[in-house]
Amino acid sequence: MAVKGLKEETAKKWISENNRSWLEYDLTPDASRLVERLRCRVCSDERVRALRNYSNSFVEGITGSGMKKDNVKKHSRTEMHVKAIALSRGVKRTLSEIYSSTPLGKAFKKSNSDEESRVSKLIEISYMVAKEELPFSKFPSVCKTEKRHKVPLGTKYINEEKCSEFTTSIGQAFEDELVQELNQSPYITILTDGSTDASVRQSLKQTIIDAFQELGVKNMQNKLVGLCCDGASVNMGRNRGLAALLRQDSPWSQEASRTLAEVLGRLLGSKTYRMGSSRDWCYWTLLWPKNKESLTEFGKEELLQVKTHFDGLFQLHSVRTDALESEFTEMKLFWYSNLSHLSRADFWSAGYSILKTQYPNLLHVFIVLKLLPVSNAKVERAFSFMRRVKSDWRNSLSESTLNHLLRIDIDGPDFDDFDPSASVNMFFSDKVTRSGPAGVAGPSTS
Numbered sequence: 001m002a003v004k005g006l007k008e009e010t011a012k013k014w015i016s017e018n019n020r021s022w023l024e025y026d027l028t029p030d031a032s033r034l035v036e037r038l039r040c041r042v043c044s045d046e047r048v049r050a051l052r053n054y055s056n057s058f059v060e061g062i063t064g065s066g067m068k069k070d071n072v073k074k075h076s077r078t079e080m081h082v083k084a085i086a087l088s089r090g091v092k093r094t095l096s097e098i099y100s101s102t103p104l105g106k107a108f109k110k111s112n113s114d115e116e117s118r119v120s121k122l123i124e125i126s127y128m129v130a131k132e133e134l135p136f137s138k139f140p141s142v143c144k145t146e147k148r149h150k151v152p153l154g155t156k157y158i159n160e161e162k163c164s165e166f167t168t169s170i171g172q173a174f175e176d177e178l179v180q181e182l183n184q185s186p187y188i189t190i191l192t193d194g195s196t197d198a199s200v201r202q203s204l205k206q207t208i209i210d211a212f213q214e215l216g217v218k219n220m221q222n223k224l225v226g227l228c229c230d231g232a233s234v235n236m237g238r239n240r241g242l243a244a245l246l247r248q249d250s251p252w253s254q255e256a257s258r259t260l261a262e263v264l265g266r267l268l269g270s271k272t273y274r275m276g277s278s279r280d281w282c283y284w285t286l287l288w289p290k291n292k293e294s295l296t297e298f299g300k301e302e303l304l305q306v307k308t309h310f311d312g313l314f315q316l317h318s319v320r321t322d323a324l325e326s327e328f329t330e331m332k333l334f335w336y337s338n339l340s341h342l343s344r345a346d347f348w349s350a351g352y353s354i355l356k357t358q359y360p361n362l363l364h365v366f367i368v369l370k371l372l373p374v375s376n377a378k379v380e381r382a383f384s385f386m387r388r389v390k391s392d393w394r395n396s397l398s399e400s401t402l403n404h405l406l407r408i409d410i411d412g413p414d415f416d417d418f419d420p421s422a423s424v425n426m427f428f429s430d431k432v433t434r435s436g437p438a439g440v441a442g443p444s445t446s
């Protein structure tokens with residue numbers, strides 16, 4: 001009986017057709033010149049492994065009746081292969097650039113756009129579920145209702161686990177954005193709460209430092225302007241409180257303090273000024289003296305106090321503090337001659353770009369003042385969210401899922417303003433850490 005099998009010649013032909021130089025074969029150990037195994041050279045790249053549709057069949061190699069030309073063709077059209085080819089050529093382009101510039105990429109993108117549009121809708125539903133603080137178990141019912149209304153959602157992702165995965169994609173997209181902002185921003189302020197146990201002080205400071213490091217935010221201590229926490233001694237204790245411990249590294253960092261608020265109130269010309277309140281910040285120019293001589297003198301003393309207090313921080317950011325006073329005077333006069341007719345909102349929408357281009361040193365003062373902490377209300381909101389969620393959902397959520405839900409609840413825009421595109425990209429990227437079944441167990445509704 002003749003041995004059936006793939007001949008070496010045939011494999012060579014497949015390789016030369018369509019420039020399939022990525023296709024490799026092993027011969028059987030005997031002298032029959034028959035192919036034992038077909039493999040893809042490029043798909044063994046480690047970076048392809050994390051892809052959603054990763055399959056190792058062509059990495060380990062296909063054998064026997066699987067060695068069909070059709071399977072070779074199919075493999076060449078998979079997402080992992082398209083990406084692997086791009087990586088093998090050392091092309092430093094993003095996947096979406098590859099999709100829009102190569103014929104294969106374009107074809108692949110078209111076949112995938114339906115799925116993207118489904119996932120985009122499902123991510124919007126997951127966002128609504130998170131925003132409304134509904135348990136993941138409600139997700140399938142909402143999807144089913146939508147499907148009754150002829151919304152094409154497919155069947156693949158309609159379950160609680162996927163809702164948790166979508167929430168992770170949203171949370172990680174938000175986190176990426178936050179990290180980018182934190183790294184770009186020269187200054188930050190920390191709001192914290194929730195510790196009453198004096199023994200955790202040192203580790204509370206370390207926890208904060210570690211949290212920034214884990215996020216990939218570097219030199220947090222050199223950016224720290226202020227700290228806002230509740231008045232417990234663990235936080236505000238004169239020598240060993242969190243604020244004092246953080247000041248060891250960032251001596252200028254300022255906790256919310258009445259005294260400085262008053263200084264700034266004078267600087268900004270309003271007795272009722274509360275630090276960091278953007279509304280009062282906008283009122284500011286309204287309260288500037290209308291008389292040119294008084295305006296020139298206005299705020300000089302307060303500027304000096306701010307300059308002295310934050311001197312160390314300004315040095316780190318190469319601010320020319322000797323230029324602050326003249327820049328402030330020039331800025332006031334510029335406002336007086338050119339901008340005083342503007343409403344305060346219009347003035348401040350122009351204000352930052354004016355500062356940036358004309359008064360670059362003074363800009364730092366304004367950012368620092370704006371970052372001075374005022375209230376811990378946002379943190380309080382986070383805690384009440386935790387209490388609601390934890391009691392309702394009986395601790396069945398993993399820490400990272402809880403983190404994502406919290407970020408959506410506190411920092412996420414209103415549902416109407418939510419743009420799912422970054423989350424969709426995140427979902428299809430290899431960056432999403434997908435938790436195992438235990439981690440994604442949906443909250444119980446009972």
Ligand SMILES: [Zn+2]
Binds near residue numbers: 040041058081084
């Ligand atoms: Zn391949």
